[in-house]
Amino acid sequence: MNQLKQIHAHTVITGLARFSYITSKLLAFSALSEHGDLYHADTIYSQIPVPNVFDFNSMIMGFLKNLESEKGLSVYTKMRRMGAEPNSHTFTVLVKACVGLSLLDQLYGQIIKFGHACDVHVTSSVISVYSKCKAMEFARRVFEESLDKNVVCWTSLITGYCGNGLVDDARYLFDKMPERNDVSYSAMVSGYVRNACFNQAIDLFRDFKCRTNVRLKESLLVSVLNACASVGAFEQGKWIHLYLDDHGFEYGLELATAGIDFYAKCGCIKDAQEIFNKMPLKDVTTWSAMIMGYAINGENDTGLELFAEMEKKGPKPNAVTFVGVLTACNHKNLVNEAWGLLGRMSKIYGIAPEIEHYGCMVDILARAGRVKEAEILIRSMAMEPDGAIWGSLLNGCLIHGHFELADKVGKLLIQLEPQHSGRYVLVSNMYAKMGNWEDVMRLRKMMNDREVVAIAAWSFIEIDGFVHKFVANDKSHSHSRNIYQTLSQLRKELESFSDANDSVLL
């Protein structure tokens, strides 16, 4: 950048600055290059008597890249005042500065006025921003009215539908689009993942794999790994890992972190660790995934040790990292350590606790039987407690037999989430435990009246690529007898283990 400043000074002294293409190049580099300097660009820009569209566009892009949308918009205002005509590049970038619908509507009016409504770059950008404003009907209209649509425009609309929970509409479009590329597949797969349709995501990927012989793109594999992690589709995820090794992929940040998460969620913590160790570069997300991985696999000490290592020589932990560390404390009943970490988080790292952190802390306290303390913490929170937090407290009350508080929290929870069947089940179980059958019946009637249907929770396990499904009281599996025998054996072992521990504690 110093060299550039010297060149700039030189052009001013020698009069070369009169040649607009030279100044424009200097301006663009300063505003947009990684090694640039936006404020130097601003100086160059202010010294140009009559900037051209290219210069205005460079400044708009620079400000937007720097997350200064208002300044970007004011460049546009100046541009219009000076009578310069915006081009399609201007609008493609500028629409991203529109935070609200009214601003976007105004800008779209300008786009039509200057005749850029059919430009594929502009259309894709506008669709994408309307979608982010949750205005799908407008996004759709812009799409329909554009006479020249390419695969990018289609993909923008598909992403928009997925982002607004309309995953079926997205799929309908996806099937209808005249041409698909790897990004459209990626968009649809990750759209399924974001909407918790993991199996559809995996099916679509398999479909894509069959149709093509080209090298699969990283982004698509990241989305699929995500889906595999969520449903425990071990064989499919493992296939991706082999594919990566066979095709000489680098262990890049997104892909490798998704891999760590996948193996950890499938219970293969050693494989997760192997990827972690192989990665040439790790960032806060990578470390967080690994810490959380240890926590959910019961290797809480290793998780806490890794966190200590991160504090010494890794990137600065963020809010998500602390969710992982608190989860590790939770599984080991480390109440005081958790309090300490929550304090460290805000005092040392300046991270204000979010509802997730309170959620972990309440869960830790409640599981440890410190339900009063948990209740006080909930009431001291700066934000409204959600159902999950009250649910943790209720759970703790039930484990430790605090029925009075459980009753109060249960009523509150049902009031807060009247359509959540799980809440009724939990509270109803509590009444049953107390022998309070009248209230059990009352709750059942309430559920009927409110048309709340209890959804059965299924478990899945994949063995040799075959998925086995289970539900409570299910005897349909061919090995059902053996499974129940093993379960009963396990229960006996757990009971004797817990009896032995109780006697140690007493």
Added chain:
DNA sequence: TATTGGGAGA
């Protein structure tokens, strides 16, 4: 000079 997609969270 520009448009779509991608990693960790109770």
